[in-house]
Amino acid sequence: MNSAFTNKVVIVTGGTSGIGLATAKAFAQQGAQVFITGRRQQSLDAAVREIGGQVTGVQADMSRLEDIDRLYDVVQQQASHIDVVFANAGGGEFAPLGAITEAHFDSTFDTNVKGVLFTVQKALPLMRDGGSVVLTSSTTSISGTPAFSVYSATKAAVRSFARNWMLDLKDRHIRVNAVSPGVTETAGLNELFGNGNDAENSKSWLASQIPAGRVGQPEEIAKAVLFLASEEASFINGIELFVDGGQAQI
Template sequence: MTQVLAGKVAVITGGTSGIGLAIAQRYAAEGARVFVTGRRQHALDDAVATIGGDATGVLADASKADDVAALFDVVREKAGRIDVLVANAGGGSFAPLGAITEEQYHDTFDSNVKGTLLTVQGSLPLLADGASVVLMSSSSATMGGAAFSIYAASKAAIRNFARSWALDLKERGIRVNALAPGPTRTPGLVGLVPEDQQQGLLDTFASELPSGRVAAASEIAAAALFLASPDSSFVNGSELAADGGHAQV
């Protein structure tokens, strides 16, 4: 490892599994002091042990303002600033038009859109000038998807957050970018369907990708590292696709 984040303070929401955990592991390996959130204490404890290095877990639901405020109280007390913020917490579920419920809509938009807003806005007093903010979008944001319209719409909102917030924060030199993974082998993805259908889901996604396979979470973490590092110093307001070509061809 290059220790490209040595001395940096990074906060990753939704860091107990999948892409969030992989990002936290990579950032810690590159020298960052890492704070991760999760909604279940046992999963949070396991994640901190897995991440190693200087990692702190904070029990928090990113869609709840009080939890977000408590998160940043911990960061303020222990670190005093944030150099890299990854608003990763979120999720979704399948439902075709005609079967979409208010509950599903609110669950998805509260987690993905409201949670991202609360996280980034709540971080502003702690974000160092010149900090990097990474918002988790998806290849679904620019593609149609049967039974996945609510999730896709929520991720399209994230893409515009990056455009707008890059302008809002330009005077402080804070970069805001969206990272758009394609299908990635994570508990969140395979958990969308019953266990006996999970491999079939992955195979279907793989058949749709020019790469011929789904991503490993570590590959998305590598893209998140680029956006956090000085190597992306002139990348701002953009969307970085790490999708195996899913939304590109």
């Protein structure tokens, strides 16, 4: 086992599936004490079993400030400090301009923007100086996608957070970076495309647009997150790291 994160305390929000689960697992395999969140207790329990090691699951909806407070109460009781925050919880649905509802807007922004903001802000009293924050943005932050404007706007906001927060936290030497996945093989992606043949056809078409010729795997995104959180990236701050097979570059 690689021990790069031994004795480190890591928060992974949205850690029950996809990129969050793969990243939590990778941190645990490298010796970290990991706290994950998820909205559904059954999924949370399954993820804790799969991750193994020093992992604690906290049921929480990261759009709710009281749930974020409860997460950090648990962390303070069990670990007393935080070294890394991976603010990953998020999601979105298709809605073209003309069909966007207030509920769609509020739900997407509450989770992807408000949730990320307060996940990081409320972690600060427990964060060690010299720690690392990694935010999940998306290639949609810089490229247009039909019927996906609200989600894309939230991810542009997240990317902007990294640029600004690194300045707010510079005196504490806390680095803030964003990882921007492209199309990645997750349950959330399949649900977005309607599951079944519709999802497979959509993914096949998207893969044909990616220079690497395929969609990404959650474990590949996890490697990028661990790099940004590690001492190997000690002079990297405020960046957006695209992990997308080259799609954002064409």
